[in-house]
Amino acid sequence: MAKKDGIFISQDKYVEEILKKFGFTKVKTASTSMETQKPMLKDEDGEEVDAYMYRSMIGSLMYLTFSRPNIMFVVCACARYQVNPKVSHLHVVKGIFRYLKGQPKLGLWYPKYPPFDLVAYTDSDYAGASLDRKSTTGGCQFLGCRLISWECKKQIVVANSTTEAEYVAALSCCGQVLWIQNQLLDYGYNFMHTKIFIDNNNTICIIKNPIFHSKTNHIEIRHHFIRDCNEKKLIQMVKIHTDKNVADLLTKAFDVSRFQYLIVSIGMVNL
Template sequence: MKDMGPLTYFLGLEISRNTQGYLLSQWKYTCDLIKLANLTDNKTHETPLELNVKYEKDDGDLLSDVTSYRQPVGRLVYLTMSRPDISYAVHVVSQFVEAPCTLHMTAVHRIIRYLRGTLNQALLFSSSPDLQLSAYSDANWARCPISRRSTTGYCVFLGQLLVSWKCKKQTTVSRSSTKAEYRVMVDACSEITWFWGLLIELGILLSVATPLYADNLSAIQLASNPIFQERTKHIEVDCHFVREKYTVGIISLPHVTSELQLADFFTKTMTSSCHRFLHGKLMLVHYPTSV
């Protein structure tokens, strides 16, 4: 093995350090992606996706060259490693790589224009000594207009650090918003449990339960109140994994208002003002290109 000094660049990831902590970015990778798109204008957008637009399979004419769509989408998927703010938008456009249409390509170009306007963004890993875990989970019920499956979204913080996030379409159709929210809580709870095990291996013992913030009161009651169990036999047995972790004190289930639900970033489009507010909560910071 060879000591090559402090890590600065690895597989498109740029790592730098300042007084606040470590900065993880993909500036050069993003610049290459913008060049690949070969856009003929200098427009930028404040949000990655247009508000309240639902894309379907037959939105416009089929593209004659599917590679021109698949290549940037594939690169965008890799870019979500350091840019959680585009996770939902990339989740949407990646559903059409098999047979992309003109409107889908327009959505990809909008994401790239958003990246052009937010090029100097980095994910900050603060040097704060706070090692308390916290998480947010949310679901966009029946969001997909094609299959009516819900969208899962959660994020996990270690202190102020955003260490894990997910945006994914659920594998089955949920007949109620409570069921959709509960499924997300299962995924987030599994992630929290994994982090508990990792921290224990590192010799860090968490003294308090990890708050898993949710904005659906029915899902919270379902997990915390055993009286509700007899009414919910239609929910699979493994979903009650959440209640087990709640009972033993690994998680707590505080309610959070929809305005402060950080997981919304991974389940839906939003206005410019909401996007800016939540963007700052995800520890994405501006840094100079010389870094």
């Protein structure tokens, strides 16, 4: 939706369609997309549900994450149980639909006016995946206050520490930043030395200090190119307080107040 002072991207009509398709038009609404007190487990002894219906619901929600980064973490978490979904997993998916019922028009706002600088945020949830104890990477990139890219994915290796999990997440964010930098060069914008905000000071020390870096041989060599990017001033790692790290939204579930704060901070509004 184009307006005089910016562009608003919302999939509200699609939300109405999937709520109607799966029978959630007359349910009670939820304040968040996922409960914090009930982590998702494999639940081997749980009652099975219709896998086809479960996958259909997940597929519909995946399409919605193109404009709804606020549900991306929980949708990705639920997607891991598509092979043999249980009642407990379906309960979480239903919670997402109840949340959408209460927030059907929420979307991303892209204002027309400056600032127009490239910044990024990175975070991880150490050993957050209950199935295999792998960590979750979260990252997002902004042009000014405009969210242009985001990710939530399970890391491919089991991290030995919080610092290692944060380091792998920072690598992923760095790669995305470099891609955006190259794309913007085609339009005449040079955003070298891009700030990447992270709330783990040890990770910054490893990236900046060769002495610390030499003690991380257990991390795959391909992860170490982030230090070269820092030395070439393609990026700069900046410490940020955990409370201000908006990439947190893509790594775990939160209570209502924290969830609402992150939604506003990432640039989502109701218009």
